[in-house]
Structure formats: C-alpha cells, structure tokens
Amino acid sequence: MTERREKLEIVRDILSAIYEKKGRIKPTHLLYKSNLAHNKLKIYLGDLIQKELVKEENQDRSKMYLITEKGIKFLNEYKRVQEFMESFGL
Amino acid sequence: MAELIFSPPWFFSIDIIFQFLSLLIVLFIGLYSFKIYKLTKKVNYKYLFLAFISLTIAFLFKSFINLSLYYHLLTRFGLVKENVVLYIVQVFALLFYVLFTLSGYLILVALTHKITNLKLISLLLLLMIFGVVVGQNSQNFFHFLSVILLLFYIAPYFFNNYKTNLSLKSFLVFACFLLLAISHLMFLFEVISKQLYVLGASLMIISYLLLLVNLILVFKS
Numbered sequence: 001m002t003e004r005r006e007k008l009e010i011v012r013d014i015l016s017a018i019y020e021k022k023g024r025i026k027p028t029h030l031l032y033k034s035n036l037a038h039n040k041l042k043i044y045l046g047d048l049i050q051k052e053l054v055k056e057e058n059q060d061r062s063k064m065y066l067i068t069e070k071g072i073k074f075l076n077e078y079k080r081v082q083e084f085m086e087s088f089g090l
Numbered sequence: 091m092a093e094l095i096f097s098p099p100w101f102f103s104i105d106i107i108f109q110f111l112s113l114l115i116v117l118f119i120g121l122y123s124f125k126i127y128k129l130t131k132k133v134n135y136k137y138l139f140l141a142f143i144s145l146t147i148a149f150l151f152k153s154f155i156n157l158s159l160y161y162h163l164l165t166r167f168g169l170v171k172e173n174v175v176l177y178i179v180q181v182f183a184l185l186f187y188v189l190f191t192l193s194g195y196l197i198l199v200a201l202t203h204k205i206t207n208l209k210l211i212s213l214l215l216l217l218m219i220f221g222v223v224v225g226q227n228s229q230n231f232f233h234f235l236s237v238i239l240l241l242f243y244i245a246p247y248f249f250n251n252y253k254t255n256l257s258l259k260s261f262l263v264f265a266c267f268l269l270l271a272i273s274h275l276m277f278l279f280e281v282i283s284k285q286l287y288v289l290g291a292s293l294m295i296i297s298y299l300l301l302l303v304n305l306i307l308v309f310k311s
Binding site (some may be wrong): 006 | 122125126129130132134135138201202247248250251254255257259260262263304305307308309311
C-alpha cells in the first residue's frame with residue numbers, strides 16, 4: 001500500500017508533470033500523470049493558478065496548463081530542500 | 091581561580107576567526123532548517139533549527155569570552171574595572187557557552203532518536219546543567235559529555251543515514267559530527283598540551299566547514 005502523499009508532494013508532482021512536458025500539458029495528461037481524482041486536481045490547479053505557479057491557456061478549443069517562471073523556481077527550491085533533508089535524514 | 095585560556099598566544103586571532111566562521115555556518119544551517127520547516131511544516135526541522143540556533147548562541151558566548159580573554163576588550167573599553175568582576179563575567183559567559191552547546195547536542199540526540207517526551211528531555215538537560223554547575227571540573231565534564239553524545243548517539247544516526255543514501259552530502263553530515271566528537275576529545279586533554287587545543291579547534295572548524303560544503307552542494311544543485 002502506498003503512503004498518502006502530502007500536499008507539498010502533490011504540488012511538486014503536478015509542477016514536475018507540466019515541466020517534463022516542456023512546460024505545457026493537456027488536462028487529461030495532467031490527470032493521468034498527477035494520479036489525482038478530477039475534482040482534487042481541479043482544486044489544486046485553482047490554488048496553483050492563484051499563486052501564479054501555473055497558468056491556464058485556451059488553444060484551439062482545448063485547454064492547456066503552463067508552468068510559470070515562479071513555478072520553475074518553486075520546483076528548483078523544492079529539489080534543494082529535498083536534498084538537504086536527505087543529507088540529514090530527518 | 092580556574093584557568094580559562096588554553097590556546098597558545100600565536101593561535102589567539104586564528105581561534106577567534108575559527109569561532110566566527112563556525113558561528114556563521116551554524117547560523118546558516120539553522121536559518122535554512124527554519125525555512126524548510128516553514129515550507130514543509132515538518133516538525134523535525136523546527137527542532138533542527140533550535141539545535142543550530144542553540145549552537146549559534148553558544149558560539150556568540152565563546153567569541154565574547156575569547157575576545158575578552160585574548161584582547162582584554164572589557165577592560166580596554168572600561169566596561170569592567172575590577173579583576174574579580176571580570177573573572178565572574180568570563181566564568182558566566184563560559185557557563186552559558188557550555189549550556190547552549192550541550193542543549194544543541196541534546197536536541198540533536200532527541201531528534202535523531204525520536205525522543206518526544208519533553209519531561210525526559212528536560213530531566214536530561216537538568217542533569218547536564220547540574221553536572222556542569224556543581225562538578226569539580228566543569229570543562230572536562232562538558233567535553234566528556236559532548237564526546238559521549240556525539241560519538242555514541244548523534245554520529246551513528248548520520249552514519250546509518252549515509253549507509254541508506256550513499257550520497258556525498260549525507261557522508262559530509264556524518265563526517266561533521268564524527269570530527270566534532272574527536273575535536274571534543276582533543277579539548278578533553280587540552281590541559282596536557284596547548285597543541286591539543288589547537289588540534290581540537292582545527293578539527294572543529296573543519297567539521298563545520300563540511301556542513302558548509304554540504305549546504306553549498308545543495309544550493310549548487
């Protein structure tokens with residue numbers, strides 16, 4: 001059984017999923033990659049858009065989610081934090 | 091009066107530079123731990139912050155003592171005129187240095203051994219304070235306790251973490267606490283030779299520099 005992901009890890013997974021798709025992703029791909037229920041993903045995305053970590057764009061009748069500069073910075077900072085935490089193992 | 095200077099005169103300024111550098115490093119680690127706590131809300135990092143801030147305060151006292159002992163700052167600026175008062179101020183500063191250092195190590199022990207019982211932690215702290223204040227040779231007791239805490243409780247935890255991760259960064263953290271234990275071991279015998287004080291102080295700065303290298307590697311990644 002997998003452990004329940006913490007909020008911060010979910011945010012990291014969403015941002016990583018967008019970043020790995022060259023910074024833009026379709027909602028269906030994001031749903032699959034983030035491994036979240038549709039309504040949960042919607043809540044998280046709303047939160048990330050409000051915090052300007054993610055941007056929503058409408059292209060040819062389809063929706064796309066883009067990672068912002070602030071989102072990339074957050075992702076890098078999170079990686080640093082994780083490395084520091086691993087070095088202490090606490 | 092007990093002897094307060096263990097460093098050879100040629101080492102005075104180097105010693106103060108070492109302590110100032112150590113102070114900055116433990117402060118950086120403490121502040122970064124607090125940033126992690128604010129971001130992740132992981133309570134362990136709040137305690138890591140407290141441990142390193144305790145060590146920062148300890149180094150503040152140590153720097154104050156050494157500036158006062160080596161360069162007679164308090165008497166030079168007319169802040170203290172009587173030798174007895176000066177001695178009491180220095181002894182109290184030394185006592186606070188010892189207590190804050192031991193508190194920092196004790197928090198690390200509680201953190202690495204997942205001791206959450208505050209009553210038990212405060213009992214250990216009280217016993218340590220009692221030993222330092224009442225003991226005949228407070229300095230030796232302090233270094234002896236530090237060796238025990240670092241060598242048998244803190245360093246093994248970080249060695250296990252290194253064995254799990256096998257990363258350079260986790261090795262640096264383990265090596266830091268191992269060297270810190272050896273440095274206290276050198277200080278334990280500083281009365282025999284002033285060179286052992288120099289060796290201890292050098293090992294201590296090397297150990298904190300390893301933590302700084304770890305922090306730099308984290309920031310460079």
